[in-house]
Amino acid sequence: MKFNNIKKQSTRLATIYISMMVVFVLIMACSYKIPNKRINWHVSESIQQLKTEGIYPRSFFNTASSQLDNFTDAWMLNISISADNKHPLKSSLQVPHRVAQKQGEDNIDKIRNLELSLDKKNIKTTSSYSRYWHGYLGILRPLLIFFSYTEIRFMNMCALFMLFIVVNSLIKKKLGTKVMISFFISMMMVMFPIVTMSLQFSSMFYVTFISMIVVLLYHRKIEENKLAICLFFIIGSMTSFLDLLTAPLISLGIPLVTYILLIQNNEIKQNSRIAINNISSKYIADNIIEVIKNSIMWGLGYGMTWASKWVIASIVLKQNVITDALNQMLVRTSDPGGDTAFTVNSVIKATTSVMFTDFTLKIVIALLIIGIIAMILCRKHTNEIITITPILLIALMPFVWYIILKNHSQVHCWFTYRNLSITLYAVFAFISYSIDTKKITSALYLR
Template sequence: MAKKIRNFAAILAISAVVGTMLLVLVFLLPVGPMRRNVEKSVGDMLKSGDEIPEDAFSKYLWKNRETYTDAIMVQNAIERLPDKNAYEHAMWMYHYDLEEDVWTPEDSLKAFCESHENVSNMYLHIYARYWHGYLLYLKPLLLLFSWKHVVWLELAVQIALMIWVLITAIRKQNAGVAAVTLGSFLFMKPLLVMISLTMSVCWILTLLAVEYMLLHHDRLHEKGQYPEFFLIIGILTSYFDFLTYPITTLGIPLCCYFLLENDRAWNNIKKLIGFCASWGIGYAGMWAAKWVIADLTLHTGTIKDAIWSIIGRTEAIGGRPRMNGGFYVIGLNLHEYPVYMGIAAGILAAVAVGLMVMIIVMGRWKNVYAQLLPVVVTAAIPFAWIIAVQHHSALHARFTFRILSVAAAAAITFIVLIVKQAKRSQKS
């Protein structure tokens, strides 16, 4: 335990220092070419009103894609105050907006590009409580490509990663991992994920985590390095994600672990608790490191701002009792799914429940509960997250609903494990 604590502390400290240095370095890049590249496609990427395409498919994409947060990310990438140095930018994360008290990112980005650095009619805001690690790749890409081309490039990366996971899973004779990973993706409105800078971050991190597990599971398991692995996933999620649907980077890899490693019930339950704690320490610890570094070096007041933000994001919605409000917000998130996805989720749940009833009736529960118990607990994680941070989950239900894909991943894992158990029984 003492060794693990030292490892965790060292990894967190190194991550915070390296993360800060990398952000400072990308803020040294010239923003002039980035702005010109953004200007080339800002009109296309922020289409509205009469500019919306006429065909149904394109209209659906433009109507539902997350341009609000994408616009914030892009403007953060091209912002540069002449009287502020790179370190101040990395810590404060300056952002001009047309409004003083509310955010209007799409209109503000358009105005920022059209004004050619004349921001006299705009208000200066800061966004210091996030790391904004996505700038590590977004700024260099915008230096070379337009915003539209960056989105297409990121789409190609996601498709390549999904194919890589599928091929690796088949080669490792564990197609169930691919079924769980790619099957759960269907419950994220996948087309909208693939064409959004914001929504693709957690999905790309999840794919990378699953691929690494497929390639190095034996070493991670034998050397007891899975706690550090989940710690690093939490750190990377905190650093790159914009608080969209982060819990998927924990839940889906957990499901894949249960397919890769068949342990006794209590071992898996203990590992589930340990891995969740490791991810949580990495996620919260890395986030807190940003607040501490910013406050200690520039007296930004980020810690105070972050604490008030946490209080606001986690308060019960609409003055309701917490559990009552939690169930209400779960309903809001479920409502984001189209009817056909609700039917698919119902079928998936019915198959899982039907298999469980069959197992109990046939008296085989003792043979499989060891594998299924941690999967059932994993399925509850997204619901617990929504109840805990229900204000944020209600305010941004249009994208937070994607954490429910963890429950879908758990249901698919449940079915795959039952099928595997049935095959083993037939052989014996």
């Protein structure tokens, strides 16, 4: 029976994987088939907005955490106008972008390069970025037929805020106000409003929020039919398809914390208080297995999808994309030595210092003190708290990521720091879940 289940799950995962690769290739090829004419026109409309703001503008606060990435957004627009409509499959796998230059101008930035690239006379050469899928182009290029960058950014803000509201509402309904506040705080601490203003940052939050909605609405069916490994495999695959290595881990950590809390709630509701006295050892083991198993499946979905792009591109383009990708991986995980040292301490210090300014650190410390005091005075049954401790393992995930990808995480700490939202959510959710609201209510009522 166990062998049959493994065989069934393996077949299901293989079908999902092959289907997703086919869909991803088709999405990219179809988006590259769209004629460039109207796209070029709307991109040209967008130049002034980018020029006014500059490469790395800061909003709300003059801190690295509130910095937009117009550098990459301009580059994404450059890729959007560089498609070869006559060879959409090859072009979508090669992902060309224009390198422009005008007489007397050297070392121009990405925005100026984009502006010059609109005139083919200024194009000096083309380069490619074939090691990523660039799945966002499947959405961005169709939108650019009708809208400018400024208009797309506004729609992006509306869509992400709407999803954010939906997720918060569902968390409140399924897990209570305390956990909802934990999620809200974790998002605000990584400057969620800033995310909505940058296309580069947005992909991961779409994947995360939509995954959260699926988990919150269908967690019972997912658990009963043992679909969690498939779900997290799909989430990992979608992350690899859409993201440019911004903060991919949030699409694993935040939905996984939520899923563990939900299945914990299900178990508690199905058992009496007497039963809870005897379930800690079994349920803590089950929850640890869920964390490990689903993390592995997310990693497989992420890694296999990324590697598949290298293989498919190498075959179709007859170029060694695999070697280029592996070389870049070595760079991103290496310590170059010299004056710039990427150590475990330096990368953790760089990322945490972006998130925890003097102001935000005071807020987090105050909330932790209040939460811990409330947990000590009005905690739930000890066994119930023990069984949920595996979510604290999830809180450690960003630090493991930073240790592996030291180079990339430190160089780009002003956006890779957003992986730390997992740590905040897991810690605050653990504390808030451990607080017995009924005891607080009773104490207030007696007064």
